[in-house]
Amino acid sequence: MTVSLEKAAPTTPKRRFPLSTFAAxxxxxxxxxxxxxxxxxxxxxxxxxxxxxxxxxxxAAWLRDAFTPLLPHEGLLWILRAVLLAALVAHVGCAIxxxxxxxxxxxxxxxxxLPLRTFGTRTMLVTGIVLFLFLVFHLxxxxxxxxxxxxxxxxxxxxxxNLVASFRRPWAAAVYIxxxxxLVLHLVHGLWLSAHDxxxxxxxxRAVWKVLGFAVALVVAVGNTSIPLFxxxxxxx
Amino acid sequence: xxxxxxxxxxxxxxxxxxxxxxxxxxxxPEFSLLEALDKLNDDLVARGRDPIVFDSDCxxxxxxxxxxxxxxxxxxxKPNTPSCRQHLRSxxxxxxxxxxxxxxRSYPVVRDLAVDRSGLDRxxxxxxxxxxxxGTAADADAHQFAHQRAEWALDMAACIGCGACVxxxxxxxVSLFTGAKLLHxxxxxxxxxxxxxxxxxxxxxxxxxxxxxSVYGECVAVCPAGIPLTxxxxxxxxxxxxxxxxxxxxx
Numbered sequence: 001m002t003v004s005l006e007k008a009a010p011t012t013p014k015r016r017f018p019l020s021t022f023a024a025x026x027x028x029x030x031x032x033x034x035x036x037x038x039x040x041x042x043x044x045x046x047x048x049x050x051x052x053x054x055x056x057x058x059x060a061a062w063l064r065d066a067f068t069p070l071l072p073h074e075g076l077l078w079i080l081r082a083v084l085l086a087a088l089v090a091h092v093g094c095a096i097x098x099x100x101x102x103x104x105x106x107x108x109x110x111x112x113x114l115p116l117r118t119f120g121t122r123t124m125l126v127t128g129i130v131l132f133l134f135l136v137f138h139l140x141x142x143x144x145x146x147x148x149x150x151x152x153x154x155x156x157x158x159x160x161x162n163l164v165a166s167f168r169r170p171w172a173a174a175v176y177i178x179x180x181x182x183l184v185l186h187l188v189h190g191l192w193l194s195a196h197d198x199x200x201x202x203x204x205x206r207a208v209w210k211v212l213g214f215a216v217a218l219v220v221a222v223g224n225t226s227i228p229l230f231x232x233x234x235x236x237x
Numbered sequence: 238x239x240x241x242x243x244x245x246x247x248x249x250x251x252x253x254x255x256x257x258x259x260x261x262x263x264x265x266p267e268f269s270l271l272e273a274l275d276k277l278n279d280d281l282v283a284r285g286r287d288p289i290v291f292d293s294d295c296x297x298x299x300x301x302x303x304x305x306x307x308x309x310x311x312x313x314x315k316p317n318t319p320s321c322r323q324h325l326r327s328x329x330x331x332x333x334x335x336x337x338x339x340x341x342r343s344y345p346v347v348r349d350l351a352v353d354r355s356g357l358d359r360x361x362x363x364x365x366x367x368x369x370x371x372g373t374a375a376d377a378d379a380h381q382f383a384h385q386r387a388e389w390a391l392d393m394a395a396c397i398g399c400g401a402c403v404x405x406x407x408x409x410x411v412s413l414f415t416g417a418k419l420l421h422x423x424x425x426x427x428x429x430x431x432x433x434x435x436x437x438x439x440x441x442x443x444x445x446x447x448x449x450x451s452v453y454g455e456c457v458a459v460c461p462a463g464i465p466l467t468x469x470x471x472x473x474x475x476x477x478x479x480x481x482x483x484x485x486x487x488x
Contacts, residue, residue: 020440021444021449022440022444022472022476025449025450026477098451101448102407102408102410102448102451103408104448105342105408105409105410105449106406106408106409107340107341107342107409109337111309111340111407112308113308114453114455118453118454118455121453121454189452192452193451193452196450196469198477199471199472199474199475199477200470201420201470201471201474206470
């Protein structure tokens with residue numbers, strides 16, 4: 001190692017967003033885990049579609065009236081929405097910050113000859129953007145019910161019929177399946193990354209974390225993908 | 238065997254650089270990469286031309302001086318092996334091999350293939366030391382230190398400071414280097430007194446000149462000292478700990 005301590009650091013960018021990279025990474029890890037937990041629970045709820053319209057709609061209605069009268073009507077729903085929206089803003093904001101800092105630190109000569117192993121890592125921004133666009137589509141389709149994202153027969157309160165009608169459109173089913181592909185890539189790497197951002201150094205915890213992260217990503221994607229597939233095949237109608 | 242070496246030539250930090258091709262004859266697969274450059278330089282000097290500048294010292298992979306990116310990969314095609322221990326047997330006869338300096342904004346080119354890696358020194362200066370009075374050399378058994386912990390500290394202390402981790406990283410992150418040093422000093426019992434302060438200062442110095450880690454794992458693939466990915470988790474483990482402890486408290 002060449003020792004030249006008298007040298008000053010190369011000029012640093014004049015304006016730097018007042019958030020340390022360390023803090024940004026921890027925020028991304030925590031919000032990312034919140035999203036992972038959310039999509040897992042969401043997937044479990046989705047699977048109720050296989051138990052029939054009544055069961056599915058009952059669950060949808062419960063979500064609106066959960067913990068009443070402690071919470072008002074749709075109280076839990078709006079608390080979740082507020083938390084998820086805040087997490088989304090923080091996650092995306094920190095992602096942009098980290099991406100810019102990475103590019104700036106690397107300089108004009110990009111890293112070449114990256115092995116295929118790094119595909120998921122390289123595409124984190126891409127899969128992130130895909131997931132964000134999907135989120136917008138998904139909300140328009142099955143929450144807000146705005147055509148052309150939603151079907152013309154969309155009706156608030158009939159979650160089951162809305163879902164089946166939407167997934168009968170092959171292009172819509174394809175959108176959902178493609179989004180799940182992006183999700184599995186994003187989650188597998190993101191959850192493994194979170195172990196590092198949260199400072200997990202224990203050998204066994206790391207091993208369990210890696211397996212669990214992979215399992216959660218796979219189970220969520222496979223579970224969700226099964227729904228448009230079975231609807232297209234006519235098994236669920 | 239014959240090789241075409243496409244080498245980055247740059248007269249100084251502020252001048253523009255460019256690749257130039259050099260034909261290399263009469264080398265054998267047993268040549269190390271740096272020996273091939275020595276031979277090329279002998280030829281260049283004999284013909285009255287400027288030799289190619291590159292860093293080199295021990296030539297046995299323990300000093301951390303050398304560092305050339307070969308076909309875009311820091312140190313060369315053989316994983317976990319410094320440039321001086323890379324050999325021409327990794328290449329085909331007649332192949333064109335691209336040699337360029339370690340790339341990162343924090344590694345300004347000094348000349349040709351030599352870069353200024355003093356950014357790493359500035360991270361060590363920020364906290365990679367022990368500032369308690371050591372006194373005279375203590376008896377070796379004065380501090381009880383279990384075998385496995387000692388081995389782990391040694392594993393983390395194995396870093397030779399070559400800086401290939403930064404050049405391997407698409408974000409030019411120094412996390413592997415900083416993490417190895419933090420975990421080494423956090424494991425040794427005699428260096429724990431300033432653990433929180435050290436973590437905060439070294440991470441701050443790292444972020445000043447280097448990029449964020451996205452766990453590409455490329456650093457681990459090139460590291461000649463075999464520092465594992467766990468070292469990267471060590472950066473935030475120690476930094477989070479310093480948040481809990483308060484960075485200006487003695488541990």
